[in-house]
Amino acid sequence: MSAETEQDWSVRERPPGSKPRVLVVGAGVAGMATGCYAQMSGMETRVLERHVLPGGCCTAWARDGYVFDYCIEWLIGTAPGNNANQVWRELGALDGKTITNFDMFNKVTDESGRSVTFYNDPDRLERHLLEVSPADAALIRSFCRDLRRFVNIDLYPFLKPPPLQTAREKLGTLRTVLPAFRLFWRTAATQMHTFADRFQDPLLRKAFRNIFFQDPENFPVLPYLFNMASAHNGNAGFPQGGSLGLARSIEERYTSLGGTITYRARADRILVEDGRAVGVELRGGRRYYADHVVSACDGHTTVYGLLEGKYTSPRIDRLYDEMLNRPGILFPAVVSAFVGIDGDFDPGDAHSTTYLLTGEEGAKLPGALQNSLVVQLRSRYSDGFAPQGKSVIHCTYFSDFGYWRSLRTENRKEYWARKRQVADFVRDFLDRRYPGLGERIDLVDVASPATTKRYTGNFNGSILAWKAFSDADDLATKLVNKDRMRLPGLSGFSMAGQWVGMGGLIRAASTGRFVVQYLCEELGLKFNAWESDNDEAWHPGKFGHMPQLDKRLVR
Template identity: 80%
Template sequence: MPDEAEDEWSTRDRAGDGAPRVIVIGAGVAGMSTGCYAQMNGMRSRIFEKHVLPGGCCTAWSRDGYVFDYCIEWLIGTAAGNEANQVWRELGALDGKTITNFEMFNQVVDETGRSVTFYNDPDRLERHLLELSPADARLIRSFCRDLRRFIDIELYPFLTAPALRTVRERAALLRTVLPAFRLFWRTASTPMHAFADRFQDPLLRRAFRNIFFQDPEGFPLLPYLFNMAGAHHNNAGFPQGGSLGLSRSIEERYTSLGGRISYRARVERILVEEGRAVGIELRNGRRYYADHVVSACDGHTTIHGLLEGRFTGPRIDKLYDELLHRPGTLFPAVVSAFVGIRGELGPGRPHSTTYLLAPEDAARLPGALQSSVVVQLRSDYSDGFAPPGRSVVHCTYFSDFGYWKELRAADRKEYREKKRQVADFVRGFLERQLPGVGERIELVDVASPATTRRYTGNHDGSILAWKAFSEADDIAAKLVGKDRMRLPGLRGFSMAGQWVGMGGLIRAASTGRFVVQYLCDELGRGFTASESRGTEPWHPGKLGRLPQLDKWSMRGDTRT
């Protein structure tokens, strides 16, 4: 017999208290954020998630005591006193946690061993760059001058949905933007590759493109300056517990508010009657009903799968029938290789380094899109990622989803062989960079873009959906502002997450807040939010039981 809570969702009738019921598809950061704010505003909510863990791409998995943290490299909103941080406090995301801040954003090393370090402090960065290339003094001073100006600007508009901002909120936003309008316009209209190509020094020409670890291609100067300025203020740090730790904390906040997550519950379709979403049907045939349905999962799956392409319009058609298939519109997929190592790696090493590869090295990386690999010393980011006396390193590179998808579908043995090829490369490469480490490697665990697609459902394995500062970015902004995150001709339904709010965890979290604000406005009730009161210190045990994504991994002995 179904329990009382189950029966409440199996009928079309509301509970006795008359509270609106909200079903959320997907327990990623956006989905759980939606659930939290729904609960804060007197609604009953329930989240259905196909995986066994919360977080979507904001996740981790384990093997032999190592924790492989997949998502966060820096998190906007880790310092107090700004709107991004307020969202995280409301969601309990940082409860009881320490924050690790680094003095540098990234280091870039070329094939000869020359390196450039992108310090977050503009004065130190300027001195360092001038020492490397006095001939590029004008460009160096220009970049660092802009960084200083961004440091003086605080712009984190994540609290109120665009269409609901009050006159006072709009005026406050204008007071921040107008004095710096020319700065925003110039840095948003100057492509990084065009700026970098003006350097005389060949290392700087390549290194500036890789401040964000690898070249996202098409980004202007603005996001680099914005994020480095955030890091300068310790507002782009790394939270204790990492990616899954963030997700677990939001999950704990959601359930403490009375919400419920059903795992291993794959939604097959959204039930629609007379132009209104009324519930969902799971793959096992069970149906659940609600007054409002929010999809916080993959956009293409939502539009053309769960809703069978019945509710579209010019903006949706542009995104999902044209731009989705245009090269360079989606943020690239990645190959991740996690390396478990006996012993410590020693102090004084950069936490993150992009190595620019010689052609012969780049050719050894299956499906690689660029001639570079990123090496991050994840043991330096947070405690609990490696067993005592051991270290974990995360190596990544942008990779072609189609390559891995076709390989896995056509020949599983060859697919595993290519993953082994990645592991072999990483083992040899780390030995060259850190002599003696090769013999201490205990295992290498490789996740391909096909792995990302399998476990998160993200289209083409993209980790951040639409690429920012693109045509898709402009259209997605209109979905949030003008369309209020709704689809044409469909009532009782909203979308949340990176497919409407663009990539980045704070953007995903804010879309959950926006959805509930729009819903409250529709219902004629005021929106409210409260901060979490959680104070228990974070500890690795809060991650819970972690799965292994695959049975295969490359052990220290390549014969096993």
């Protein structure tokens, strides 16, 4: 953007008949989606991003030719012919990309070396589980029978918020939901812990809790069935380029529509006059003005930081204050250890394995919340993640944010010592599980929950924000459907992102679509959206510049 146009955003007065101008805080998936849909609907937009990369938590880092992909493990909407895929096509997220689909969701190996593989195909899964534990036949067949039913359900409600749906659209949803209502109700009302505890085999009791790599706790059975069924249908694959590749593609789509992203632009406060948001002031004092402001960043920071807590309600206070500190409401933060190795793996090795650890082993992982470690062979997911002849592994575990925040704030030396402890543990662990691997390790780099907070600003370093099917889910649904993503007493302002529409990339993207639909209704504009026609093949060069996690290597 030219200096003249840049300056234009700092001016309040605009000629009559100018396009509605929208400022978006945050260039994560939700923020860029908001920009894309607003551009397609005839608005002029600008996205302000504190980091040097797009994507927010949907990002990657690099070192010595390795790409450390941080976010996507599976992406809902990778198969054509459904509403989730339509959103990604409109955003250009999958332009020119291949999709990797796996025949299994995850493998779980216990402390003794026994394993169970969660195949996405219900028939194959049933045969395998019966071999593992014939004594649990009735429960196994029940789970797989439900999985078969989910395979045949096409319900991806990401195109339009319910208040704006026509009677015909609502009827279409009912036709899908009503035949499966009892299935939805029963699997949503049954906690996975309760279900898993019914197995006689101790491996299955623990393994079912870890289908989603680690135990999210307080999760019902429904999301497990929904995601495994989506994966079986090829609709939960891994897009070429991974997390940052997805973000870069949406960034390219946004700028091709005429939008602008300003990086290294950290919002300090929302400018409000007479109960209306009129712009954003950055740290350092620079101001940008617009007709409407959308915050697509951390919810707590938005409400109590950028807006100083002046525009709340009992529902907002409960969601962004009380709920944040209630145990089990937020997805835990994670520690990530990225391992670059010389050579490849045995083709028969699972792409993702959760290893259940002994109590003694778990105690050696700093800040660990569970005795488990997830090992993913990320080079199997997409090309371009490692130099020629090399491979990359991503090891993760749920961890306590407060532990890492205190270390980094109060004792930086000890903070680095604990990161080295993670690296040493991972190196030794991998060498025991894959004999000889230790000698092939080129490097190990570690990202802590404090790293996530530093790069994204997410509360407590939580990547996925609220847990679905929690009390926060009900409040967030009302914020989207009843409050229309607005705050009480403040016009010209909306919220988008995972702190509004719950976690998951497709949900984040859909909030961008929703907020623009609400805005179009308010402004009397027609909402427009069309699929990208960019057919250029994706390649690793599209990553662009990637920063390192830290200036120095952990090990």
